[in-house]
Amino acid sequence: MIRVQREDFDVGAEMRSLTAGNTGIGGVASFVGLVRDMTGGEGPSAMTLEHYPGMTEKQLGEVEAEARARWELSAVTIIHRYGRLEPGEQIVLVLTASPHRQAALESCAFLIDWLKTRAPFWKLEETPEGSRWVEARASDDEAAARWDPDPDKIPS
């Protein structure tokens, strides 16, 4: 299940809805991304997330399909927010449910690494000196690359 939305999400409710009615699930792994305060409490540090409606959902769907091809997964939830967010707010949720813990944990890490380098979102940070676009980090590309060959890879 993929959702791209302005509104916040409830991790507990999403987890219950992911597993409801499926007693074959042995475990759920989760990743919740939060807006980090980049100024150490000095001045504003909210951010605005812009995205490419249509392509965002398509790319997230492809990343989910890749995870399902690599691991035995019972259910997947990916929620990514856009719009203006304050420090401490939730940005992204990845939930993976599987009969086995290793598949749930590994696929959850894979999904967040891959979506960071593929899903078309851009962060505009508010700083005391004005707003600035967050730059992509090489470490994110390296984190995505450790999951191995992707013949279709283009982003980095």
Added chain:
Amino acid sequence: MKLLYFAWLRQKIGAETEQVSLPADVTDVAGLIGWLKGRGDNYAEALKNEKVIKVAVNQAYARPDTPLKDSDEVALFPPVTGG
């Protein structure tokens, strides 16, 4: 062809989207970027560092040699920073 620009590319070019008719000799992504650079200082400035420009054709990541046709939706944007 429908063009879309995002993040600082949108700001530097000064438009979110526009409709263009490609010259006959522009047939792929690399050709499109070269042609756009000649359309004004705002385009030249926004596209000067081609290495950081990502291109999507019909919402799928494209390469410099990806072919283009007039009915395509083509988006240009900087490296993504979600998650």
